[in-house]
Amino acid sequence: MSEDLLGMLVVSIFVAVVCGLIASGIASSKNRSGGGFFLLGVLGPIAIIAAVLAAKGEPPAPAGMKAATCPRCNALQNVDPSQEQYECWQCKLAVPNVAA
Numbered sequence: 001m002s003e004d005l006l007g008m009l010v011v012s013i014f015v016a017v018v019c020g021l022i023a024s025g026i027a028s029s030k031n032r033s034g035g036g037f038f039l040l041g042v043l044g045p046i047a048i049i050a051a052v053l054a055a056k057g058e059p060p061a062p063a064g065m066k067a068a069t070c071p072r073c074n075a076l077q078n079v080d081p082s083q084e085q086y087e088c089w090q091c092k093l094a095v096p097n098v099a100a
């Protein structure tokens, strides 16, 4: 009797972890929080559906750069934070580099 309960518990944990891994894998491939979706996945397979349906996130800026959005054309770009201003790659507008 208690062995059956233990078996069910082990299976439940296994399923929860697998769901978490699948959800976090899908989320990471979309630049979404893998860890957050892993925790959600542990709660159930709904997280996999949520991860599949989640909109793609913006790619993170590379190390030493920060993501900035052009105030005129809304183009997303990676900016060197040490420079005083940057030029938008799309509309060539010079944008002051304000610390975000």
Ligand SMILES: [Zn+2]
Binding pocket: 070, 071, 072, 073, 074, 075, 088, 089, 090, 091, 092, 093
């Ligand atoms: Zn622009």
